[in-house]
Amino acid sequence: xxxxxxxxxxxxxxxxxxxxxxxxxxxxxxxxxxxxxxxxxxxxxxxxxxxxxxxxxxxxxxxxxxxxxxxxxxxxxxxxxxxxxxxxxxxxxxxxxxxxxxxxxxxxxxxxxxxxxxxxxxxxxxxxxxxxxxxxxxxxxxxxxxxxxxxxxxxxxxxxxxxxxxxxxxxxxxxxxxxxxxxxxxxxxxxxxxxxxxxxxxxxxxxxxxxxx
Amino acid sequence: xxxxxxxxxxxxxxxxxxxxxxxxxxxxxxxxxxxxxxxxxxxxxxxxxxxxxxxxxxxxxxxxxxxxxxxxxxxxxxxxxxxxxxxxxxxxxxxxxxxxxxxxxxxxxxxxxxxxxxxxxxxxxxxxxxxxxxxxxxxxxxxxxxxxxxxxxxxxxxxxxxxxxxxxxxxxxxxxxxxxxxxxxxxxxxxxxxxxxxxxxxxxxxxxxxxxxxxxxxxxxxxxxxxxxxxxxxxxxxxxxxxxxxxxxxxxxxxxxxxxxxxxxxxxxxxxxxxxxxxxxxxxxxxxxxxxxxxxxxxxxxxxxxxxxxxxxxxxxxxxxxxxxxxxxxxxxxxxxxxxxxxxxxxxxxxxxxxxxxxxxxxxxxxxxxxxxxxxxxxxxxxxxxxxxxxxxxxxxxxxxxxxxxxxxxxxxxxxxxxxxxxxxxxxxxxxxxxxxxxxxxxxxxxxxxxxxxxxxxxxxxxxxxxxxxxxxxxxxxxxxxxxxxxxxxxxxxxxxxxxxxxxxxxxxxxxxxxxxxxxxxxxxxxxxxxxxxxxxxxxxxxxxxxxxxxxxxxxxxxxxxxxxxxxxxxxxxxxxxxxxxxxxxxxxxxxxxxxxxxxxxxxxxxxxxxxxxxxxxxxxxxxxxxxxxxxxxxxxxxxxxxxxxxxxxxxxxxxxxxxxxxxxxxxxxxxxxxxxxxxxxxxxxxxxxxxxxxxxxxxxxxxxxxxxxxxxxxxxxxxx
Numbered sequence: 001x002x003x004x005x006x007x008x009x010x011x012x013x014x015x016x017x018x019x020x021x022x023x024x025x026x027x028x029x030x031x032x033x034x035x036x037x038x039x040x041x042x043x044x045x046x047x048x049x050x051x052x053x054x055x056x057x058x059x060x061x062x063x064x065x066x067x068x069x070x071x072x073x074x075x076x077x078x079x080x081x082x083x084x085x086x087x088x089x090x091x092x093x094x095x096x097x098x099x100x101x102x103x104x105x106x107x108x109x110x111x112x113x114x115x116x117x118x119x120x121x122x123x124x125x126x127x128x129x130x131x132x133x134x135x136x137x138x139x140x141x142x143x144x145x146x147x148x149x150x151x152x153x154x155x156x157x158x159x160x161x162x163x164x165x166x167x168x169x170x171x172x173x174x175x176x177x178x179x180x181x182x183x184x185x186x187x188x189x190x191x192x193x194x195x196x197x198x199x200x201x202x203x204x205x206x207x208x209x210x211x212x213x
Numbered sequence: 214x215x216x217x218x219x220x221x222x223x224x225x226x227x228x229x230x231x232x233x234x235x236x237x238x239x240x241x242x243x244x245x246x247x248x249x250x251x252x253x254x255x256x257x258x259x260x261x262x263x264x265x266x267x268x269x270x271x272x273x274x275x276x277x278x279x280x281x282x283x284x285x286x287x288x289x290x291x292x293x294x295x296x297x298x299x300x301x302x303x304x305x306x307x308x309x310x311x312x313x314x315x316x317x318x319x320x321x322x323x324x325x326x327x328x329x330x331x332x333x334x335x336x337x338x339x340x341x342x343x344x345x346x347x348x349x350x351x352x353x354x355x356x357x358x359x360x361x362x363x364x365x366x367x368x369x370x371x372x373x374x375x376x377x378x379x380x381x382x383x384x385x386x387x388x389x390x391x392x393x394x395x396x397x398x399x400x401x402x403x404x405x406x407x408x409x410x411x412x413x414x415x416x417x418x419x420x421x422x423x424x425x426x427x428x429x430x431x432x433x434x435x436x437x438x439x440x441x442x443x444x445x446x447x448x449x450x451x452x453x454x455x456x457x458x459x460x461x462x463x464x465x466x467x468x469x470x471x472x473x474x475x476x477x478x479x480x481x482x483x484x485x486x487x488x489x490x491x492x493x494x495x496x497x498x499x500x501x502x503x504x505x506x507x508x509x510x511x512x513x514x515x516x517x518x519x520x521x522x523x524x525x526x527x528x529x530x531x532x533x534x535x536x537x538x539x540x541x542x543x544x545x546x547x548x549x550x551x552x553x554x555x556x557x558x559x560x561x562x563x564x565x566x567x568x569x570x571x572x573x574x575x576x577x578x579x580x581x582x583x584x585x586x587x588x589x590x591x592x593x594x595x596x597x598x599x600x601x602x603x604x605x606x607x608x609x610x611x612x613x614x615x616x617x618x619x620x621x622x623x624x625x626x627x628x629x630x631x632x633x634x635x636x637x638x639x640x641x642x643x644x645x646x647x648x649x650x651x652x653x654x655x656x657x658x659x660x661x662x663x664x665x666x667x668x669x670x671x672x673x674x675x676x677x678x679x680x681x682x683x684x685x686x687x688x689x690x691x692x693x694x695x696x697x698x699x700x701x702x703x704x705x706x707x708x709x710x711x712x713x714x715x716x717x718x719x720x721x722x723x724x725x726x727x728x729x730x731x732x733x734x735x736x737x738x739x740x741x742x743x744x745x746x747x748x749x750x751x752x753x754x755x756x757x758x759x760x761x762x763x764x765x766x767x768x769x770x771x772x773x774x775x776x777x778x779x780x781x782x783x784x785x786x787x788x789x790x791x792x793x794x795x796x797x798x799x800x801x802x803x804x805x806x807x808x809x810x811x812x813x814x815x816x817x818x819x820x821x822x823x824x825x826x827x828x829x830x831x832x833x834x835x836x837x838x839x840x841x842x843x844x845x846x847x848x849x850x851x852x853x854x855x856x857x858x859x860x861x862x863x864x865x866x867x868x869x870x871x872x873x874x875x876x877x878x879x880x881x882x883x884x885x886x887x888x889x890x891x892x893x894x895x896x897x898x899x900x901x902x903x904x905x906x907x908x909x910x911x912x913x914x915x916x917x918x919x920x921x922x923x924x925x926x927x928x929x930x931x932x933x934x
Contacts, residue, residue: 075316082315086260091252092245094442096387097475097858104387132245141240149239152826155663157242158387158442164243183867190858192387192443193663194833196866198826 054122061121065090066134076122081105083121084131092132092161096190103189106162106169107131113169132161135168144168147206153198159191167203177207217780218722219715221817222676224883228742229676231878233822237667237687238440247440250407251472253393259288259311261461261471262318263454264325265480266300266307269334269542269851273298273307273327280324281310286317288465290325291457299332301515302542303852304480306453311461311469334542334851338487338512339378339916344539353510353520353538359531364504370495373568377560378489378916379899381512381844383479384549385861388442390482391472392451394459401433402459406451407472409444410699411436412658414451414692421456427463439690444662446548447483449699476856483547484844486518487511488556489916492564494524500572500579502586505532507560512539513546521557526633527565527586542851543844548701550831551634551892555838555899559917562630562900567913570615576629576904577603577612587788588633593881594788595631598812602629605810605873606792616911622800624911625807628904629792632896636815636889637785638707638776639698645674645716647724647770651762653678655716656688659697659709664891665823666705672819673710677717679741680758695773703889707783708776710819710887715782716774723770728761783886789813789893791832793901794870797909799928802921804906806836807870809898814877816888821876828874828894835898837864840918862918 055076063070063083072087081098084090084107093116096104100118107116108130135142141149144167154160166189174181182203191199222230241247278290289311294300300307308325312318335349344350365372392406402422406414414436422429441448458471473482490509496502505524512518520536569576577599584595603609606627617624643657655674661667667687674685688694698708725736728746732739732754740749747755756764776782794808809832818824841862845854855861899917906924907913912931914923 077316078314085252086254086315089254091248091254094249094387095251095472096389099475099857099859101858102387136244136246139244141244145240145243148243149235152236152239152822154236154239154242155826155830156387156441156443157238157247157663158249160242161245164245187865187867190387190863190865192385192445192834192863194830194837194864195826196833196864196869197829197872199866 062125063121063129065129066131072121074121076120078121079117080107080119080121080124080129081116084116090131090133094158094162096158101190102159103166104159104162106165106189108165108169111169111172113166132165135164142168144171144202144206147202148198151198151201151205153195153202155193155195159189163189163191163199167199167206171203171207175207177203179204219718219778219780219782221714221782221886224879227676229672229682231818231821234668234672234682234820236665236823237671238661249388249440249442250391250393250405250438251388251442253405253470255393255395255468258393258468258470259313259465260315260318261309261311261458261469262322263309263473263477264307264322265477266305267303268300268329268331269303269336270332271300271329272332273300274330275328276307277326278308280326281321284317284321284324286313287321288312288467289461290321291461291464293453293457302544304477304544309457309461309471311465336541336543336846336851337848338381338539338541339489341489341510341537341539344510349540351538351540353536355535357533361504361506361531361533364531365493365495365506367503369497370503371498371568371572372493372495373564373571374493375564375567375913376489376491376915377563379487379556379559379838380916381484381487381543382549382838382842383844383861384445384447384483384547385479385863386443386445386447389473389475389478390448390452390454391470392455392458393468393470394462395468396462400429402429403435403437404451404455404459405437406455407441407448408436408438408451409441409448409660409662409701410450411438411660411690411692412696413699417450418455418459421451422459425456425460427460436692437690438660441660441662444700445550446552446701449701475858479856479861480853481544483549484514484544485549486513486546486553488521488560490523490560492560494564494568496568496572498572500574500582502527502529502583503531505529507534509534509560510537510539511556512541512543514543515540516545518546519553521553521560523557523560525557525561526631527561527583529586543846550834550895554632554634554892554896558630558632558896559900559903563903563913566628566904566907573614575612577608580629580631588786590786591633591788594814594877595790597877598788598790598814601875602790602792602810602812605875606794608792611794615908617909623796623798624909625796626905626907626909627792627794628901628906628908629790630897630900630904631788631790632893633789634703634787634889634893634896635785636703636707636787636892638711638783638887639704641697641708641712641776642695643697643709643712643716643774644695645713645720645772645774647720647762649762649765649767649769651759652686653680653684654686654688655713656694657697657709657712658692658694659689659705660700661689662700664705664827665820666700666709668823669706669710669819670713673713674717677714678721680744703891703893706819706889707887711776711778711782712774714774715776715778716772719772719774720770723772724761728756728764731764732756781886784816784888787815787888787893789897791897791901793898793905795902795905795909797906797924799910802924804840804919804924806840806868806902808873809901810873811894812875812877813890813894814882815890815893816885817883818876818878819887824876824890825874827890829872831894832872832898833864833869834895836869836902838917839899839902840864843918
């Protein structure tokens, strides 16, 4: 089946490596450049055309982020990360590897940490999205954030919001982790400045704070 | 001892300096509020994407951007390398597109039609003979001291020979390189740039734009960088893509964001030059080092990469080194945290460690014996640090001669290394402002790379003015503030703390002069401490800070502090010793890092917490390049095989055991004043870990990273020897 949007890249002799979008679009949800409204797309998605497909042009997308509802008009191929950063100016989640490796874009989808670079915005409909901006209520640092400050678990800070989300989500399901548990469960976030020593101590501290609360 | 008015307060009179204090911008960063260049979204901003060359070496036969220009949503397309241009490495920029969103920009890049004529390429970095045969070498310098030939021939000399090396690695900044450019009117450019050189930004943008026939005056350009997501030496200029962002913004009449994609970041935004060396080193039987001889080579792409300073730290009485630059079709070299030092350190410390093994000597004893070959200013530091690190590692108990003889396939070993760096403070100017309501602002065109620059500025001013840290507002990251140097070479902490100290002392003295009459004392009798201005001779004569500032009436105090300047506030030259403890699985070849111990000096420490963080972080970066990192080039295609974060391997939170950091403080260190710390602790981990692995398994794994395949190959070769 010809995919109109993809034709130029097939024709281009200098096609670069598979991009994240190629991957996402090829991952089984794409037909005719549009998106099949099915099980991978939340049932709360706005009804598409009778055919059950939406796109490839912009479609209405409704996202619930940090308890607030946002109505957007986006192409189905737009990732949740780009929707947050480029369309809603929620820039706490960072774009680093853009391929679900480094964790800098981590957000929570119904309390589950996900890499927002590898979730389509249209797929996030019907879920509760929590970003780093939603964790610091009224400007007050969350216990994990405060522990990151205290243990200097950040240098340049670019991996930090993703790490804070990952740690927060981890501590929501594990209340009394050992150091061994922590390093086994938080390997999905990469820091270049080398703040892991502080992160280990911050997570231990935040777990203690939570445990005592 | 004579005092000088700007001198740092002596031990015992320091309220904040040297304490462990939270970084000022910690809450902004951990809550995600900190806005980086990549996060800047001025209204109507377009997104730009670069078309990269897929060939390692090629000529552009033809180029057609018109299909991209026709795509709805595309606002500007700029040709960077036109037909006829020769491209020297895969990933170089060909054209760049600005469009209303990321998706359309990517579509448009794919529509650009380019015909290339591929040309022969060369990307092999570790084989000098191959490079010579390919005509890809250039003289990289040579020097001789004493009579090395004679020293090596001495019948009493014990000589060790070896081959050591490290490949090219990249910076892999988590915030990729890039800028957001916004022409606020036809003549005025505002740029947000991920840069280590905020004050230099306007000049760099102006020059770059005028070369592209965009007329703009430097004084109509503002560069902003409040937060930067890593630089490590790779972000001293806006780069070609920064200029392109401004060109596109001009063409499109809208702000443009041009941040490199991850693959481009790893291919084109800088690499640490490789270094390989064949080394001979000689000592007397008692371990006294006598002679060094090295033939080294390395690559920084097609351009110069400098040479590792060999032999490192220790000045042998007889030495000879010769370096050759290998020219490869890879992206150009950039300064990488402690340029050329980790390379020189590995080559030298591994060679000395192999010699110690041959002499059947404890390598720490050998280093202590030869400490007089180190620069005089560092001999005390190295002696102290070798003892401190050995004690913290319980070296005497845990160290064993080369080759762990205990049964089983897990072998444990320890290795030591030492390093040096300059770190003198750069030129810096700041304004210190005290207002009648008591508010204090310190302002300078510096930048905080995550090292804690904001925090040391705040601590210095607060300490000098006798105020709590939160009473000082620190403003940096904007070229409209007084110029401060680029952050590179560990020069920032010395530069900014010294200028801020001088500016704050002058501001404080102006305040003393303003309030002295009302207290009936001489200004010289006043001191600022605990939020008060009070008489030293009669503390009952005192005003709160706010009362004192109110005496200014409508006058605002504003001073300019500079570095360099009067009084000894800083110095250059630090030492540092690290000991690594590893376990190696001889069946799988896997190296597990149990522990690194660091003893590090850097003169007077302003903030112990962020100073220690520099060392912890540097050790983790060291673990990355010792065990995992490499820019892997395909010899046949000439392309980088791992321009992503799945296969460009960095350490994660579980890839190391324990770290012990001991900062040298007190007499002998504090009086040297402030010296930089960013580079030194990243230098030794490669050598210390390599030496520990050799100590564990009994043979040298010649090159980093110490991956399982190389460990197994070294074991096999050792077993056959």
